[in-house]
């Protein structure tokens with residue numbers, strides 16, 4: 514059985530390296546993970562004023578994320594944190610009283626063109642996700658920081674750095690073991 518994963522693309526760039534990584538993972542782990550990218554580009558800026566009449570594309574986004582066994586966050590770093598568009602999407606996920614991702618198995622990958630590979634963004638993301646209205650069952654450890662990503666992905670969108678690919682393979686295996694332990698919790 515493949516695990517149905519919705520991958521929230523934290524970048525709004527049409528040439529996003531983080532999207533390319535997700536597309537690479539979709540192909541490489543096809544037998545184990547059924548990955549679908551979820552885009553956040555068109556989401557309205559969150560406001561409590563909109564909560565009485567939530568925009569249709571926000572509802573669609575939340576339903577799409579909910580319709581999954583697990584969630585993957587693909588995170589670039591903007592100014593030592595997560596991009597504003599991703600924070601906006603997460604703010605929507607946290608509201609409405611439906612606890613869209615609570616207890617849902619989740620894991621994080623991230624890359625940047627700098628050497629630290631989005632480490633600061635991911636530290637912030639883990640903190641944000643620990644809010645009780647979000648609180649997915651987040652894979653501990655397994656911190657995927659892909660630095661200098663522009664040198665590790667070729668024209669065809671393939672991850673060509675062997676060490677990074679081997680590490681990603683291991684993280685996916687660790688996630689699957691974690692998923693199998695946690696899926697019972699996420700189904701209640």
Ligand SMILES: Cc1cc2nc3c(=O)[nH]c(=O)nc-3n(C[C@H](O)[C@H](O)[C@H](O)COP(=O)(O)O)c2cc1C
Pocket residue numbers: 524525526528529530531532589590591592593594624625626627628629630631
């Ligand atoms: C507004 C902005 C801020 C950025 N800030 C950082 C940063 O703080 N640290 C970093 O390593 N890279 C930073 N970068 C470079 C990004 O890592 C790089 O653009 C990366 O490709 C973004 O991911 P994406 O290709 O998936 O969109 C920044 C880029 C932009 C556009």
